[in-house]
Amino acid sequence: MSTTPPREQFLVLSALGPNPMELSSTLYRACQENRCAVLSSRLTRHGEFSALVLQATGSWDALARLEASLPGLAKRANFHYNVMRSSALPPRPDSLPYVAYVSAAYRPDILGELFQFFSDHRVELESLTCDTYQAPQTGGTLLNATITVTLPAGTQISWLRDQFLDFADALNLDALIEPWRPQNP
Structure with missing residues (x-):
């Protein structure tokens, strides 16, 4: 036995x-x-x-x-x-978890553009939360997205951060990318 x-x-x-x-x-x-x-x-x-x-x-x-x-x-x-x-997700010990926060006036193409940016840079998507809401002052529709990603091993973080911020500026997005931190340490 x-x-x-x-x-x-x-x-x-x-x-x-x-x-x-x-x-x-x-x-x-x-x-x-x-x-x-x-x-x-x-x-x-x-x-x-x-x-x-x-x-x-x-x-x-x-x-x-x-x-x-x-x-x-x-x-x-x-x-x-x-x-x-x-099956279980294989360990990725050299990968780095990051979170991107995006706020903008809603346009249907924003998320697609964000996913394309990350795909072009071989960044893996881990989780996504996205909501739209009406701005109380203007009545316009706004978008808030929180995107958790995993950067591949060897990624030059400062270069990727600069690329992401330039990309966000070109699309008129208020965006930030920073290391993932546990919510309850």
Whole structure:
């Protein structure tokens, strides 16, 4: 009999539903009941719907049970979902996490331009938060974006920062890029 632990596997689940509390409660409970652990999750509200993305881990049979339970849960709790098997993100010890903050008058092309800039410089996207809102003084639509990225090993940081600020100035964006810092040290 082998004494090595079963190999952990990963599942990424995205779900969309009208009730954020019920959606979260149902999916977290399903993970627990099927002996899966939630490694990471994000919940956001978009209009009348909420989107929950979570990564669960467990043995292959635990993840299979979780997957098999989802159609019934989705029907009862009124949500839509999608699942994909995943693997752990390989370590990138020489990469550097940075955060870019962008504020500007809203234009539909801003995020696409930002993504193209980072792609052209081989910078990986880790997370994105973007909101638009009405300015109280003018009524114009404004955009706020927080983009967490990973700089590849060997990147000359001062050069990339200068390139990013020049890029932002050319698009009339109020922007800043700085090292990522934990929120709760």
